[in-house]
Amino acid sequence: MATTQEWKFTAKDIALKPDAFLPGHRACAGCGPANVLRMVMKATRGPTIVTQATGCMEVVSSIYPYTSWAVPWLHTAFETAAANASGIDAALKVLKRKGKVKQEHVDIIAFAGDGGTFDIGFQALSGAVERGHDFLFILYDNEGYMNTGIQRSGGTPMGAATTTTPAGSVMPGKLQHKKPITDIMVAHEMEYVATATPYYWKDMLQKVRKGLEVEGPAFLHIFAPCPRGWRSEPSNSIDYTKLAVESCVFPVYEVVKGKYELSTPSKLVALAPQKKRPITEYLKGQGRYRHLFTPQNKHVIDELQRFTDERWGKLQKKVEQSA
Amino acid sequence: MKKVYVKQELMALNGDEAVAFAVKQADVDVVAAYPITPQTIIVEKYSEYVANGEVQTEFVCTESEHSAMAACIASSATGARTFTASASAGLALMHEMLFVASGSRTPIVMAVANRALSSPLNINGDQSDSMAERDSGWIQIYVENAQETYDTILQAFRIAEQCEVLLPVIVGLDGFIVSHTLENVDVLSDDAVKNFVGERILPDVLTHEGKKVPFKLDPDNPMTMGPIALPNYYFEFKRQQEEAMKNALTVIQQVHDEYAKLSGRGYGNALIEPYKLDDAEVAVVCVGSASGTAKTVVDELRAEGVKAGLLRLRTFRPFPAADVQKALENVKAVAVLDKSISFGGNGGAVFLEVRHALYDAKSRPLMVNYIYGLGGRDTGPKDFKKVFSDLHIIAHNKRADKLVNYVGLRE
Numbered sequence A: 001m002a003t004t005q006e007w008k009f010t011a012k013d014i015a016l017k018p019d020a021f022l023p024g025h026r027a028c029a030g031c032g033p034a035n036v037l038r039m040v041m042k043a044t045r046g047p048t049i050v051t052q053a054t055g056c057m058e059v060v061s062s063i064y065p066y067t068s069w070a071v072p073w074l075h076t077a078f079e080t081a082a083a084n085a086s087g088i089d090a091a092l093k094v095l096k097r098k099g100k101v102k103q104e105h106v107d108i109i110a111f112a113g114d115g116g117t118f119d120i121g122f123q124a125l126s127g128a129v130e131r132g133h134d135f136l137f138i139l140y141d142n143e144g145y146m147n148t149g150i151q152r153s154g155g156t157p158m159g160a161a162t163t164t165t166p167a168g169s170v171m172p173g174k175l176q177h178k179k180p181i182t183d184i185m186v187a188h189e190m191e192y193v194a195t196a197t198p199y200y201w202k203d204m205l206q207k208v209r210k211g212l213e214v215e216g217p218a219f220l221h222i223f224a225p226c227p228r229g230w231r232s233e234p235s236n237s238i239d240y241t242k243l244a245v246e247s248c249v250f251p252v253y254e255v256v257k258g259k260y261e262l263s264t265p266s267k268l269v270a271l272a273p274q275k276k277r278p279i280t281e282y283l284k285g286q287g288r289y290r291h292l293f294t295p296q297n298k299h300v301i302d303e304l305q306r307f308t309d310e311r312w313g314k315l316q317k318k319v320e321q322s323a
Numbered sequence B: 001m002k003k004v005y006v007k008q009e010l011m012a013l014n015g016d017e018a019v020a021f022a023v024k025q026a027d028v029d030v031v032a033a034y035p036i037t038p039q040t041i042i043v044e045k046y047s048e049y050v051a052n053g054e055v056q057t058e059f060v061c062t063e064s065e066h067s068a069m070a071a072c073i074a075s076s077a078t079g080a081r082t083f084t085a086s087a088s089a090g091l092a093l094m095h096e097m098l099f100v101a102s103g104s105r106t107p108i109v110m111a112v113a114n115r116a117l118s119s120p121l122n123i124n125g126d127q128s129d130s131m132a133e134r135d136s137g138w139i140q141i142y143v144e145n146a147q148e149t150y151d152t153i154l155q156a157f158r159i160a161e162q163c164e165v166l167l168p169v170i171v172g173l174d175g176f177i178v179s180h181t182l183e184n185v186d187v188l189s190d191d192a193v194k195n196f197v198g199e200r201i202l203p204d205v206l207t208h209e210g211k212k213v214p215f216k217l218d219p220d221n222p223m224t225m226g227p228i229a230l231p232n233y234y235f236e237f238k239r240q241q242e243e244a245m246k247n248a249l250t251v252i253q254q255v256h257d258e259y260a261k262l263s264g265r266g267y268g269n270a271l272i273e274p275y276k277l278d279d280a281e282v283a284v285v286c287v288g289s290a291s292g293t294a295k296t297v298v299d300e301l302r303a304e305g306v307k308a309g310l311l312r313l314r315t316f317r318p319f320p321a322a323d324v325q326k327a328l329e330n331v332k333a334v335a336v337l338d339k340s341i342s343f344g345g346n347g348g349a350v351f352l353e354v355r356h357a358l359y360d361a362k363s364r365p366l367m368v369n370y371i372y373g374l375g376g377r378d379t380g381p382k383d384f385k386k387v388f389s390d391l392h393i394i395a396h397n398k399r400a401d402k403l404v405n406y407v408g409l410r411e
Helices: A011-015 A031-044 A056-061 A081-097 A114-119 A120-129 A180-186 A198-213 A234-246 A264-271 A279-283 A289-290 A295-320 B015-025 B040-049 B065-079 B088-102 B146-161 B190-197 B234-263 B290-303 B321-328 B348-359 B379-395
Strands: A048-052 A072-076 A107-112 A134-139 A191-197 A218-223 A254-256 A261-264 B009-014 B030-033 B058-061 B081-084 B109-114 B138-144 B169-174 B183-188 B204-206 B212-214 B272-275 B282-286 B308-313 B316-317 B333-339 B366-372 B403-406
Touching: A031 A056, A031 A134, A031 A198, A031 A218, A031 A234, A031 B009, A048 A081, A048 B040, A072 A081, A072 A218, A072 B204, A081 A107, A081 A120, A081 B058, A081 B065, A107 A114, A114 A120, A114 A134, A120 A134, A120 B065, A134 A198, A180 A191, A180 A218, A180 B109, A191 A198, A198 A234, A198 A264, A234 A264, A234 A279, A254 A264, A254 B308, A254 B333, A261 A264, A264 B212, A279 A295, A279 B015, A295 B204, B009 B015, B015 B040, B015 B146, B015 B169, B015 B183, B015 B190, B030 B040, B030 B065, B040 B058, B058 B065, B065 B088, B065 B282, B081 B088, B088 B234, B138 B146, B138 B234, B138 B290, B146 B169, B146 B183, B146 B190, B146 B234, B183 B234, B190 B234, B190 B272, B234 B316, B272 B290, B282 B290, B282 B321, B282 B379, B290 B308, B308 B321, B316 B348, B321 B348, B333 B379, B366 B379, B379 B403
Parallel strands: A048 A072, A048 A107, A107 A134, A134 A218, A191 A218, B030 B058, B030 B081, B081 B109, B109 B169, B138 B169, B282 B308, B282 B333, B333 B366, B366 B403
Antiparallel strands: A191 A254, A254 A261, B009 B183, B138 B316, B204 B212, B272 B308
C-alpha cells in the first residue's frame, strides 16, 4: 500500500515525526492514556481519521474552541466508538468508489477507555468487528471510569477500591475479577489482537502499525495507568506498566489469526519464571489497593495472586498450542 | 394553458417500498439501519437493491438502532449522503444519538414508520415514537399516503442538506396504514430525481488559519467534530440549531414548491394542508394518514350543509405557528387529534402546539383535544363524525366542557 511507511520506530524516528496528538490538552500529570495516545499517533502510516468514545481522553483533547487533534477526529457518544468507525468506513468505501475521496487509503482508529470497551461500548464493538469494518480499535485501559470520578468498570481488578466499590468494613473493594476482554475479542476470530504497555513503547508502536495494516478489524488492548484513579504517584505511571508485565498481571502478547505469541517482555518472564515478580510488588504504592495490606484482607491478595497465576498459565498453554 | 410536468411512471408500492425506491433514486451513499416492524420492508427492499447491484450504496446492517444512528452520524460527517429508517422501540433506542445527530449538524434522512411504544408491547401504528422525539432537533414531516411518502423522501434530502438548515429530517409515515398499504404511486425518472436532488452540498467552514474547507472529516483538512463545549460555548451551539430550524420553515416550502412544479404534486404550502377551511365553522386538525379519512367525512358533512373543514399539519418541526394561526383563527370550534399521549400533560403534543399558536390570534376558536388510534386502534369515519358532532355542540353552546377527550375508546 502506497501509504505504508517503513516502520523503524527508533527513538529518533518518533521524535522527528510530527505529533498528531498535540500538547495543550488538559490531561493530569502522569496520565497514562495521554502518553499512550501521543505515542500511538506516532505509529500511523498516512491519512488517518480518529474517532473516540466519550471519556477522559475525549474531554481533555477537544474543549471547544481548542483541539489537540491534528488529524480529522469525531466523537459522538460514550458507547459508539466502534459504530462511528463503521460509519466512517462505509462512507470512505462508497465515496472512494464514486471518486469523491482522493486518498488511496485512509486508516481509521477508534479509541475508547475500559468503560467504552468492556461495558457500555461492548455491543457496538462486537457488532462492528463481526461486520468486518476496516479499523483499529484501541482500548486504553485505566481500569475504571476515571472521567466520572473513579467508578468500577468491567475492567477494574478484584480488590481495587473505586467510588462505587469503596474499601469498607465488610467489602474489600471490588468483589469480581477483571473481564478477559482480550480473549473475548480473540473469540471474534479477528485477524489481529494484541496487548501492549507504554513502558515497552517500541513493542506498542509496532503493534499499532500491525493493527493498521490489517485489512479488516484489529484490536489493541493498551494498559494505561491513571494516577488519580489508582491513587498512585504520577511519576510512577509508566513504571507500573513495566511491573504489570513482570508480575504477569498484564502480559503482553499478540494473537495473529488465532495464534498466540508472547511478546518479548512477557516471553522473558516465561523463559525465566523465577524472575516473575510477586503481585504485591505491583500492588504496593497504589492507593486503590492499600486496604489489602491488612491481615483481614490478606485473602484478597492471595486470590489475586492465584488468579493472576491461573490466567498466566492459561495464556502460556494457548501459546504452546499455537506453536 | 395546461401545465406540462415531467414524465412519470405508475408503480404499485406500499409506503415502505416507496421510501426504499426514493432512497435508491436519490443515490444515497450509506444506509445504516436495524430492522424493526413496521419499517422492515424499507431495509429489506433496499437490501435487494444492494444485492442486485442496483445501487452503489454501502449498506451497514448494524447490531442495534443505537449503533445505526452512530454510524449514520459518522458517515454523514465523512461527507456521505446518509439514510436510515426506524420505528417505535428502535427510535427510542436511538434517542441519545438523535440529539448528537442534530447537534453535529449531520443532514441524515430517516423514515419513521410510526408505531406504538411498549408496554404493553404493540407493533401497530401510532405516533408516540416520533412525537416523543420532538425536542431532539430533527425536522419532522408527516405524510398522508404512499405517494406523499415518495415525494417527501426526495424533498427531505434537499431540505436537510441545505447549508442554512443542515439538520436531520424525520419523515413520519403511519405504521401499517401507510407503510404496508399498496397504492398507486407516480414516480419520477431516475434522471429527473438526480436533477432535483443533486449531489450532497458540503458547506464551507473557516479553519483557525482562516482557510475555507468543506465541513467533513477530511485528512487534507483535519477537523475536530463532536467536541466538548463547556458553559462558555454550549448555549450558542443550541441557539444556532434553533436558527437553522427557523430557516427550515422557508426551505421546506421552497423545496416543496420546486418539486410541485416538476411533478405536479403539492401538499398545501408544505407546512400545512388546509382542506375546505376557508369558510369552515368547525374543523379538525390532524397529522398523518387520518386526514384521508377526515377529508371524506368533511365532504359528507359539506353535502349535508355543515361548514366542516380540516387542517392537516404536515410539518410538525419546525412548528408552523403563524400558518396554523392564520388557518384556524376564524373557525368557531376546533378539535385537535393526537395519535400519541402525553401522560399527565394538559393534552397531546399536537394539541398543545396548535392551541398555543392560537393564543395571540385576533379571535380564538374554542379548542378541544381528542386522543385517538393508540396502538393501531382503527379510527374510521364514524369517529370523525362523532368529533364533528361534538364540535357542532361546542360551537352552538360557545363552550367546551372537556378539554381532553378520547375517541374510539372503551370507557
